[in-house]
Amino acid sequence: MLVIIAATVILTFADCGIARASIYDDVAAYWKFDDSGNTVTDETGTNTATKYGNASWGTGVIGGAIDYSSGGYAVASDDNSLDITSALTITAWINLTTAATDQEIVGKVNSNASGSCYEIRLHAGRIRFLSQPGSTWNTYQTTDPVITNTGTWYHIAMAYPSTTIYINGSAVDGYWASGGESTLQSNNTPLHIGGTFYLTPFYGLIDELAIYDRMLDAYEIDAIYDSSVEAFESITAGVNETFGLSYSTDEINQLSQLYAEQGSRITIDGMNWRYLDTLPDEGNHEIGDSYVYNGTNYIYLGSGLEGGAAPELPKGAIPVLSLLCIIGLVVLERKVSRSEREERNE
Numbered sequence: 001m002l003v004i005i006a007a008t009v010i011l012t013f014a015d016c017g018i019a020r021a022s023i024y025d026d027v028a029a030y031w032k033f034d035d036s037g038n039t040v041t042d043e044t045g046t047n048t049a050t051k052y053g054n055a056s057w058g059t060g061v062i063g064g065a066i067d068y069s070s071g072g073y074a075v076a077s078d079d080n081s082l083d084i085t086s087a088l089t090i091t092a093w094i095n096l097t098t099a100a101t102d103q104e105i106v107g108k109v110n111s112n113a114s115g116s117c118y119e120i121r122l123h124a125g126r127i128r129f130l131s132q133p134g135s136t137w138n139t140y141q142t143t144d145p146v147i148t149n150t151g152t153w154y155h156i157a158m159a160y161p162s163t164t165i166y167i168n169g170s171a172v173d174g175y176w177a178s179g180g181e182s183t184l185q186s187n188n189t190p191l192h193i194g195g196t197f198y199l200t201p202f203y204g205l206i207d208e209l210a211i212y213d214r215m216l217d218a219y220e221i222d223a224i225y226d227s228s229v230e231a232f233e234s235i236t237a238g239v240n241e242t243f244g245l246s247y248s249t250d251e252i253n254q255l256s257q258l259y260a261e262q263g264s265r266i267t268i269d270g271m272n273w274r275y276l277d278t279l280p281d282e283g284n285h286e287i288g289d290s291y292v293y294n295g296t297n298y299i300y301l302g303s304g305l306e307g308g309a310a311p312e313l314p315k316g317a318i319p320v321l322s323l324l325c326i327i328g329l330v331v332l333e334r335k336v337s338r339s340e341r342e343e344r345n346e
């Protein structure tokens, strides 16, 4: 049992040492856009891109973003890891500076279109997922215009082959405007971020773009959205308030973040919470799970996080560790909201 008092806590996710099965296990490329110069770093190390034209760097949802306010684009060389044909998910944050009708976000599109692998673009405020494995386009798009404001960050995601488009973590209705679902086509075309020289430009900011060779489910996509929002809003958390018994999402997040930050310790200013090495024999708790307890209520902080050295990570895992951490925390939070809250409400 440990009670440690401290003031403001600066959350440094990169050091949190959480290693668990993660949605980022299957990431084929992940560009944070926290770069400088002309290099656009892929956190997997395989698909680092180069920016061209008037592309610059701006402020993103997490750290930097690539800024196409004045046009420009980025290109990653063709690579087998990007030739995804069976299950695919693309997630990104976008923020428009103009509401031009057609704007290219990301894709592996041939200049003559035929044999294009996949593509996400905007059309009149709708998000479109396109592919052209043969000679005709398959175009799936949101039923309604969903990207309607300039100067606003939207989290977008597309998961295939369910072919579901998500806005801000929630699935939205869509339909096949042409063609229909079919196998995707690998090609020899570089991947472009923003409209490359033969495609309509994207005007605005793009941040935290990730491509997976797996179909993420609704829960995972919402977790990515939530984790980004949390990082955006409270990367520096001053925790000195007393948490209520109804545990808001923010409160649970703060506790979980603190827990991850401190390893087996909870660092909270002015709060009477305790970390329990051994849980009382009540409720539906599992051995190895970690809770904080205020004498009346428990907050579940996840399993397997408590104490001990951080597990060794394979080479290449370090660059995505910060996201592993963030996603892990969101999963913890969801467990709280789904199970613990239900228990308390019974």
Ligand SMILES: [Ca+2]
Binding pocket: 032, 033, 034, 060, 061, 062, 063, 064, 065, 207, 208
């Ligand atoms: Ca970023």
Ligand SMILES: [Ca+2]
Binding pocket: 078, 079, 080, 083, 186, 187, 188, 189
């Ligand atoms: Ca290829």
